[in-house]
Amino acid sequence: MAPSGRKHAKSQPRIIPGGFSVLPIQFDSDSATQHTLYIKEHKVRAEKTSRRPLDRTLFVLNIPPYCSEAVIRDLFSQFGSVQSVELRDHPGSSHESELKLSKLFTPASKQGFKVGYIVFQNSSGIAAAKKHDYDVPLVVSTEQHPVKTGVQKWIQEYKESFIQPDNLQEIVDSFMQDYDKRKEEEAERQKKEAEQQEEDEEGWVKVTRGQKGTKARPHSEAANKRTLQKEMRKKKRKELMNFYTWQHRNTQKEHIAELRKKFEEDKQKIALLRAQRKFRPY
Structure with missing residues (x-):
């Protein structure tokens, strides 16, 4: 040229x-x-x-x-x-x-x-x-x-589109080897992160920074439920129910208030049923 x-x-x-x-x-x-x-x-x-x-x-x-x-x-x-x-x-x-x-x-x-x-x-x-x-x-x-x-360009591209089976197998094998290697590295990284995120004997969790450029995964409903159950179990382990006298009194008061509320609701239901069953000929 x-x-x-x-x-x-x-x-x-x-x-x-x-x-x-x-x-x-x-x-x-x-x-x-x-x-x-x-x-x-x-x-x-x-x-x-x-x-x-x-x-x-x-x-x-x-x-x-x-x-x-x-x-x-x-x-x-x-x-x-x-x-x-x-x-x-x-x-x-x-x-x-x-x-x-x-x-x-x-x-x-x-x-x-x-x-x-x-x-x-x-x-x-x-x-x-x-x-x-x-x-x-x-x-x-x-x-x-x-x-x-x-047409000459089309014929050339058409001929170049064919590939020998041996060359194709070599390309596919190389691609799959790279893919398996990336998957192993990703699994190893996730395993290390899971080990670092485990809580120690005192209940502390070590928070580490993720890789640069990685996007945060959205929390699913099942993951949120598991996290909530884990927090409830942790809270029950650390909390001693009715340890003090005032805790016991407060629990009794709350129980009595709940019973009174339920009693009033039952009275209203009974009164409503009686009014509906009353005979009114005129």
Whole structure:
């Protein structure tokens, strides 16, 4: 993917509102039409990530569907050594997934125009890309680096979708080994936390801080019931019922008051039943 013979020092870049530089491309040397990319130095200070350093990252808009990460890397490598290329459906922060699944378990990416983040080895690559001559388009598909589109691209992707049984078994075994290892580590961590949360001989419970980033589990009804029963048993063990005389008197008073209340309720029920059974001929 070679640019024109003009040097970047003599280039005439074009800047549009928003601070974007216009970078024209064409699919091959025989194409009569051109496509336009919009590039700008990435300067989002709120995004704190090592994957997109502020002084070496180029933000690219309007990347066509036939440009993969490998194509973009080859296309921009003429401006400087490219460290990494990231294509996304829309601009946004970088989310590094903790669990990287195999391509066999991930859905197919959405086809359409994308945005890109290109990280150069040196900051001079950004300056060279922004100074590129607007009248000299970059060629995407060359003899050294052909890019397939249309039916040819579909046939290539269809052939690459097949995988040998031995390779598939190896990928599945590797995935299951990692999964079992994570489950064992999680079980070991929960066991240690349970041991730390057990109460000692005096009834004290050691409260430890959970791992950073873990979410608190909501308490279920069964868990709440078990906790309540545990607290009641603990309270009964520590409390001596009717130990003092005044405790015994208070218990008797409460019992007598409860009996009087029940007696009054029974009287009202009997009076109501008598009134309902009274004979009234007129």
